[in-house]
Amino acid sequence: xxxxxxxxxxxxxxxxxxxxxxxxxxxxxxxxxxxxxxxxxxxxxxxxxxxxxxxxxxxxxxxxxxxxxxxxxxxxxxxxxxxxxxxxxxxxxxxxxxxxxxxxxxxxxxxxxxxxxxxxxxxxxxxxxxxxxxxxxxxxxxxxxxxxxxxxxxxxxxxxxxxxxxxxxxxxxxxxxxxxxxxxxxxxxxxxxxxxxxxxxxxxxxxxxxxxxxxxxxxxxxxxxxxxxxxxxxxxxxxxxxxxxxxxxxxxxxxxxxxxxxxxxxxxxxxxx
Numbered sequence: 001x002x003x004x005x006x007x008x009x010x011x012x013x014x015x016x017x018x019x020x021x022x023x024x025x026x027x028x029x030x031x032x033x034x035x036x037x038x039x040x041x042x043x044x045x046x047x048x049x050x051x052x053x054x055x056x057x058x059x060x061x062x063x064x065x066x067x068x069x070x071x072x073x074x075x076x077x078x079x080x081x082x083x084x085x086x087x088x089x090x091x092x093x094x095x096x097x098x099x100x101x102x103x104x105x106x107x108x109x110x111x112x113x114x115x116x117x118x119x120x121x122x123x124x125x126x127x128x129x130x131x132x133x134x135x136x137x138x139x140x141x142x143x144x145x146x147x148x149x150x151x152x153x154x155x156x157x158x159x160x161x162x163x164x165x166x167x168x169x170x171x172x173x174x175x176x177x178x179x180x181x182x183x184x185x186x187x188x189x190x191x192x193x194x195x196x197x198x199x200x201x202x203x204x205x206x207x208x209x210x211x212x213x214x215x216x217x218x219x220x221x222x223x224x225x226x227x228x229x230x231x232x233x234x235x236x237x238x239x240x241x242x243x244x245x246x247x248x249x250x251x252x253x254x255x256x257x258x259x260x261x262x263x264x265x266x267x268x269x270x271x272x273x
Contacts, residue, residue, distance in 0.1 A: 005183045008219030014250070015258070017213040033072035033113070033129055040111060041070040041102055046145045047079060049125075050099040050177030050187040050228060051092050051117060057243050057266060059088040060177035060187060060230040062148045070102060075132075077113055079125040086153040088241050088268045094120040097184030098127060099177060105143040105234075110134065112216075114184050130184065143173065143234040152271060158202060158244060158264040165199045167231050167240050172196070176260075177228035178220035178246070188217045204229070204242070205249070208258035218260070221246045227262060241268040 004012070012018045033041065047070060048062045061083050069080040077100065083089040098117045103110040111134050119126035160168070168174075172194045179185045190197075190206065197206045208218065221227060227246035232239055244264040252259035 004214070005180055005219060005223070007180065007221075007223035008215050011215040011218045011222055011248070012213065015213075015215065015256075020213045033075060033077055033132060037111065037132060038072045040109070041072050041077070043067050044070055044102050044104055046103060046105070048101045048103070048175045048187050048189075048230065049079075049089070050179070050185045051089055052096055053088055054091070054093055057088075058177055058179060058185070058226050058228045059241055059243050059268075060175050060228040061087050061089045061241060062175070062230060062232060062239070064145050064148065072129075075115075075129045077115075077127045077129055079127070080123065082121065082123055082125055086268075086270055087148075087239075088153075088243070091122075092117065092120050092125070094118060097179065099179075099185035099187040100127060101175065101187040101189060103189055105145065105173070110189060112187065114186055116184070145234065148232060148237055148239040148270070154269040156267045156269075158242075158266055160199060160202055160204075160264070160267070164240055164267060164269060167233060167238065168197055168199055168204060170194055171231050173232070173234075175230040176217055177230070178217045179224055179226055180220045181224055183220075186216050186220060203261055203263050205259050205261040207252060207254045208248075208256055208260055210256060218248055218258075221248055221260070229262060229264075236271065238269070238271040241270070242266070 046064045050060045071078045100113040113129050114131040115127050115129040118128050173191050176188045225245040229242040242264040243266045246262045249259040
């Protein structure tokens with residue numbers, strides 16, 4: 001699990017940042033969730049996770065709880081809750097790679113934890129972490145966390161309705177899930193001014209802003225186009241989950257010339273009413 005995989009290296013090279021990225025490779029060393037990491041996790045109340053459902057479809061979802069619901073020991077992370085009924089990752093199968101993002105949207109701090117889901121029950125998930133590292137606060141917009149809804153799901157074949165499009169186009173924050181065939185899953189945060197995510201028919205796309213030059217998400221997409229998105233209405237708790245495929249557009253113009261284009265094949269909209 002150490003070092004960048006072939007997709008990340010290829011994207012770094014094409015983006016012209018391979019030399020800068022080399023200096024960050026040490027962040028991918030084996031995970032330790034002790035010390036400052038343990039304290040940070042214990043104080044958080046929100047987590048996003050990417051995994052596959054029982055049919056093998058990739059999804060990203062979020063969970064919240066009172067501080068202390070995230071507990072770590074050594075390289076093991078325990079989440080003392082689980083996706084509820086109606087969530088596409090309800091009863092998520094164990095023994096699979098998962099990508100976890102623990103983020104404080106008010107303090108603008110985040111930690112990515114990638115590893116294997118070794119235990120899954122109705123009220124608890126246990127993850128054997130293989131990588132854990134922090135990310136910069138860039139593009140994080142402050143939000144108060146509302147418990148994401150997991151009731152009354154509206155499931156479609158990927159077609160985006162009026163409510164889905166409105167939630168996407170108003171977002172200043174969303175979560176992206178990607179996967180690599182041998183290096184596991186990853187969850188990342190994406191942020192920008194409202195309207196930075198655009199809907200073009202049933203295709204969703206957004207510019208790829210300058211970041212830390214690691215290209216974890218784009219590196220995964222370059223090898224495996226499978227991807228998932230999660231949009232949240234932080235006021236109402238409405239959650240829009242999308243599963244589908246993504247591609248990198250290297251001729252998109254804008255600041256970096258890059259964009260990501262996503263085509264959903266299944267959507268789940270959860271709301272409290």
